[in-house]
Amino acid sequence: MSTPQAAPRTIVIGGVAAGMSAATRLRRLDEDREIVVLERGEHVSFANCGLPYHVGGVIEDREALLLQTPASLGARFRLDVRTGHDVVAIDRDARTVTARLRSGEEVELGYDSLVIATGASPIRPALPGAERAHVLRDVADVDRIVAAVAAGPRTAAIVGAGFIGVELAENLALRGLDVTVVELADQVLPPLDVEMAALVRARLEENGVTVRTGAAATSVTETTLVLDDGSSVPADLLVMAVGVSPESRLARAAGLETGERGAVVVDEQQRTSDPAIFAVGDVAVKRDAIGGGDAFVPLAQTANRHGRLVADAITGRPVRSQPVLGTAIVGVFGLTAASTGWSERRARAAGRDVRVIHTHPSDHAGYYPGARPMALKLVVDAATDEILGAQGVGEAGVDKRIDIVATAIRGGLHASDLADLELAYAPQFGSAKDPVNMLGMIAENLASGLTRSVQWHELDAALAAGATLVDVRTPAEHERESIPGAVNIPLDELRERHGEIGEGPVVVHCAVGQRGHSAARLLAQLGHDDVRNLDGGVRTWSTATR
């Protein structure tokens, strides 16, 4: 028989970040293939990450969120994009999928290769009364929230102080609502360490948002959210933002292997346990770049990059998806908080021996107007000097520093190597020793044993063990805020007055750690043989212990 061979057909389930990136790239790689995108919702290619800003009116125009339409994708890429198609089953033997239309009608479609890009769904805690709670994942959700805001609620409660919860808090506050954020953990933004997250919490509170951490929601009334301590939070409007779980039911029902948090297990070509089926984006398991283990990292850049990559894999191009750092960022009332890699908490939980560095540099040279402080943190493997992660919180330049560290990790640079990065310097953009260079210098001083530091959470133990705490700031600074028990000997007098410090271990501190470093070096050379510098100075200590 010699009937002409039909073009192979790839079906993509889910038409947003990962799915549509796969489909468009696939078309560029293969003009002949039949490419069908099945999307359950009304919209494809929309800007999920912009949704919170439409709630607040920052992105006024709803249309701005709709980056492509089935028609535009059809015209440009000859994609057969079908919205309102809810895929309800995959038959792996027959290589077909079944989609249910709005009408209830079902259609069956055969595939040669299948891409599952179904994303993740918001977790809805099953609290009594919580049916009225909103979630935010797609355009329909945002339409509902916008309509609810238009109805004129006075108060809003958000359950969950992760990235989306915090963005929503800002945007609902912008709409004039009285906002409370309720979080089970002891801090906002759980991917950050507590002392970094504390800066974000403060910023929320300064802007009128009430933050309730360490609090569990237990039930919902018509106008409130009830917490486990019996108190209740005003909640004319209620949004659940407690995280997402992979939308992997379909895959599981088809017998595909799932793993981390129920996400679909894939190899480096995003291939599932069925070689004709790929999974990509939030629904797929990632490999963790730091620990090498499995990870669930539901972020748009990875969904887009892996989406593009799966098209290459399907067409046989030699690609391998990179492990992920989970680099993430959020803006909150003018403050930026970002992180890459592991937090200190996570590294310690994994049993790593870590070196931790806190600094408080300015985004650019202090002598040029407009310099603004940030808090930076670097987590380093003490055994190898490997960079495990970084976090930054500040008003300017945080995104740049975190991206530099993320790139350094990807390039296999060690913490000490950061000292030597040659970054673009003019006074309005950075410092001759950039904040990232400073992290590297401090890391190198610790790695080589030139200096030793003590973390804010280790200070009490050090003092209990008999260390003398010396504040090397000026008397005026010491007066303003000081750590209980500290004696004040300004750095510039330390050479002459170090005799006032008795025998035994010494902890020095200053405002941010920099003068403390010079003080520690001085005392060590003057014969004090157990000297440590309080990492991050009073600034880290007081944020962390406030």
Place this chain on the structure above:
Amino acid sequence: MSTPQAAPRTIVIGGVAAGMSAATRLRRLDEDREIVVLERGEHVSFANCGLPYHVGGVIEDREALLLQTPASLGARFRLDVRTGHDVVAIDRDARTVTARLRSGEEVELGYDSLVIATGASPIRPALPGAERAHVLRDVADVDRIVAAVAAGPRTAAIVGAGFIGVELAENLALRGLDVTVVELADQVLPPLDVEMAALVRARLEENGVTVRTGAAATSVTETTLVLDDGSSVPADLLVMAVGVSPESRLARAAGLETGERGAVVVDEQQRTSDPAIFAVGDVAVKRDAIGGGDAFVPLAQTANRHGRLVADAITGRPVRSQPVLGTAIVGVFGLTAASTGWSERRARAAGRDVRVIHTHPSDHAGYYPGARPMALKLVVDAATDEILGAQGVGEAGVDKRIDIVATAIRGGLHASDLADLELAYAPQFGSAKDPVNMLGMIAENLASGLTRSVQWHELDAALAAGATLVDVRTPAEHERESIPGAVNIPLDELRERHGEIGEGPVVVHCAVGQRGHSAARLLAQLGHDDVRNLDGGVRTWSTATR
């Protein structure tokens, strides 16, 4: 005899970026050493890089430029800092230096180790009448320029459109002067390629600065600067900013080896040909990170980093100075221009077979308000996919992207690897596929042979050789500005209409290269076997050919 051994003495010549960084670090490493800093001028530790902004009043307070004083450095670091000490001779056999004081008196001082950190001096072209021209290197210079501006000149001419010339042009314009910049090269900012520099030139001109490129100054009258074409430029105030040369006379007179542009030759520990003498900062030869050869790179970050490093070397710590990329940045009337590594021109001059990529991304997602376009360029070794350099010009986010690429180069990442960097994404900070990721994707498409591109400067030759030029933008875009000879077939109609394109080679183009990429892939698959995409689209082409 058993007299107590005197502490070793290190003398540092030059007390600013490199010299003072060496001295302070040296003190932290060695409390016992005698450290003497000899500085010819009145000031140490001043912010050279801020000087132009004091001229313009952006940095109003002159004191802000003086970061440290001999007294503050004495109190904190026990440095013996002596200003007004012009070192006039080094006696290597005796290990002494001779310094001339203001009084004319000379003092001789012995050293165990010597650090030459004398920087570089502005080149003063020997034009007739040019004695009245200013230069800008130190605080005395800026005082003179500020006084001259206060005297009320109407016009200013700046010779040299390098980084300092451009900064001065902006700052003198801010003072209300009518400013002309005269540059010998055919472009401003010679470290950039011409089509990138053209954007900076346009910004200068939009702000009332007259730019005369390809013009040599030949003489100076009382109120003008005369050029080689016989024309003259109004110049009540005249500043020479044609570059610097290493201040290496002293080293040369002492018989130390000099090299590239007369800078002092050093090894990886910044040691000169005399093992007791180190040289660091602008005065020292650097190693070029791309080509491996010698380089003269007079920049503050390197001066500071190598200054710190030389202290380590002196005290026997195991350090090696990194080769330099020459990463540099400048702000001009709200525009940022930055570069790292080699330009296309330099790479071609070095005989490298290069792949060049131009893009015009936004600094952040287009759907979030305030996104601003930038031009990015990546220069790649065609044989190895090695990143040779990058350039960026735009209003926001340029510093970040150049720093990311500089870090990637340092980490040994290849151009294609940029596609996979995991950078912090939220819509106000970047895009799900960040501009740097896009550079990597395009690089990978070129490296794998998936697409081919043609540069703006290769287009004429391609058309002369018979290529059909197809503009795949919309008719409205084509109407507004188009490349002579282009036929317009919008991308979304190309599948149906590609028959209108005859046999033979095809060049497609769009606005920036992105639609052109999809068009090129489409035509290639539809049977056109010689298709290229105009790199950077009309935007690069028209900036470059304007």
